[in-house]
Amino acid sequence: xxxxxxxGLRFKELREKTGMSQDVLARKMxxxxxxxxxxxxxxxxxxxxxxxxxxxxxxxPVDDLLNPGKEPEVRLHEWKKEKGTKPRMRISVPQKNxxxxxxxxxYILNKVGSKPNIGETVIYKLLYFxxxxxxxxxxxxxxxxxxxxxxxxxxxxxxxxIVEQMIKKEEIEKVKSDxxxxxxxxxxxxxxxxxxxxxxxxxxxxxxxxxxxxEMNASQISDYSHGDVPWLTTSEGEVIExxxxxxxxxxxxxxxxxEENG
DNA sequence: ACAAAGTGCTCTGATCTACC
DNA sequence: GGTAGATCAGAGCACTTTGT
Numbered sequence: 001x002x003x004x005x006x007x008g009l010r011f012k013e014l015r016e017k018t019g020m021s022q023d024v025l026a027r028k029m030x031x032x033x034x035x036x037x038x039x040x041x042x043x044x045x046x047x048x049x050x051x052x053x054x055x056x057x058x059x060x061p062v063d064d065l066l067n068p069g070k071e072p073e074v075r076l077h078e079w080k081k082e083k084g085t086k087p088r089m090r091i092s093v094p095q096k097n098x099x100x101x102x103x104x105x106x107y108i109l110n111k112v113g114s115k116p117n118i119g120e121t122v123i124y125k126l127l128y129f130x131x132x133x134x135x136x137x138x139x140x141x142x143x144x145x146x147x148x149x150x151x152x153x154x155x156x157x158x159x160x161x162i163v164e165q166m167i168k169k170e171e172i173e174k175v176k177s178d179x180x181x182x183x184x185x186x187x188x189x190x191x192x193x194x195x196x197x198x199x200x201x202x203x204x205x206x207x208x209x210x211x212x213x214x215e216m217n218a219s220q221i222s223d224y225s226h227g228d229v230p231w232l233t234t235s236e237g238e239v240i241e242x243x244x245x246x247x248x249x250x251x252x253x254x255x256x257x258x259e260e261n262g
Numbered sequence: 263a264c265a266a267a268g269t270g271c272t273c274t275g276a277t278c279t280a281c282c
Numbered sequence: 283g284g285t286a287g288a289t290c291a292g293a294g295c296a297c298t299t300t301g302t
Contacts, residue, residue, distance in 0.1 A: 022283065034278070037283060044277070 011054065012040040029053050056233040056244060099197070101143045101162050102171070104130065106193035107206060109172060112214040119184035121152060121218040125225050126209055128154040128240075132230060133254045134205045136245035142202055149234040153222040163187065179217070208254070228252045 015025055015036075022040075026033040029050060038044035046054075055062045108126055112118050127145060134142035147154040166172045175186045195203075213221055225231055229252065230244040248254075 034280095034284080037285085038277080041284085 007046060008040040011036075014060070015040075025057070028057055052229065053233060056241075098158070098162060101145060101156075101158060102166060103193045103197045104143055104206065105162070105166070105187075106171065106189050106191055107198075108210065109187055109189035110192060112210055113187060113189055115214065116179060117217045118214065119179060119186055119218060122214075122216065122221050123187065124155050124159065125153055125221040126213060127156050127159075128225065129209045129213060130206050132228070132240075132242065132245050133209060134202065135242045136248060137205065137254050138201065142205065147240045149231060149238055149240055152218075153225040154231060154240055182218075184218075205254075 015022070022036040023033050026036045029036070031050070035044060039046050039050075051062055054060075104127065105123070108123060127143065128147050131141075131143050131145055131147070134140070145156040145158050147156050163172065163174070167174055171189070171191045173188045173190055175188060177184050177186055198206075213224070216224065229248045230240045230242075233244050234240045
């Protein structure tokens with residue numbers, strides 16, 4: 001039996017256990033329905049991006065899909081129970097750390113907030129890359145904010161509430177302005193961040209993100225974020241899951257897997 | 263004259279559409 | 283859910299053109 005047939009049988013087994021039809025799976029994977037039938041029978045080879053998509057839909061590491069001897073780790077009962085919602089993540093979801101959110105925001109604003117290109121949209125993306133880069137590198141939360149996929153890129157859903165609090169406490173100031181004829185919302189810090197609240201590796205990741213991305217304008221950083229695997233594997237309006245950073249590809253990946261293995 | 267690069271044709275395999 | 287036939291893309295090859 002060739003490898004594609006083995007993978008196909010595994011796909012079929014997992015799909016049937018979840019009670020999902022080929023049609024539903026095909027729509028999730030944005031493929032024609034017969035493609036699912038052919039993949040399952042081994043008549044069609046599966047592309048890398050399709051493999052990643054499948055691993056995301058069923059929350060199974062790619063390794064498990066490619067290893068025929070291994071029992072797949074899938075939360076079938078949860079899938080059936082919560083129709084239309086995703087099963088829980090394999091690795092625990094980082095808990096939100098609101099204080100950390102404030103400190104990171106103050107740190108960003110103090111460092112790059114005065115640059116003309118740094119408006120609200122760019123800040124969203126900087127927070128996203130800080131959170132996801134840190135999670136990829138250390139498998140731990142930094143802020144642990146919840147990012148939704150919307151038209152313009154990842155958006156932290158806690159942002160408005162936290163910013164509102166910070167404005168009330170006069171920790172930051174909201175300024176409406178224009179950037180090349182586009183309306184821009186800027187935030188200016190009135191406090192300094194408490195650096196004792198940060199670990200060295202947290203500062204390192206934040207600085208790295210700011211060095212790499214803080215020169216970009218809103219549309220550049222949005223375009224850039226649209227090539228990241230966590231973004232690509234999430235449907236519009238859904239929460240972008242942290243676990244997907246482990247399937248990142250260059251230039252987005254920040255973790256050196258080769259070093260760890262050898 | 264010869265080698266390297268470019269062009270176009272054919273074949274093969276992968277994928278999709280349409281149908282059962 | 284399965285599959286025959288149509289369609290398309292890419293690889294391989296022969297032939298032509300260009301440069302030395």
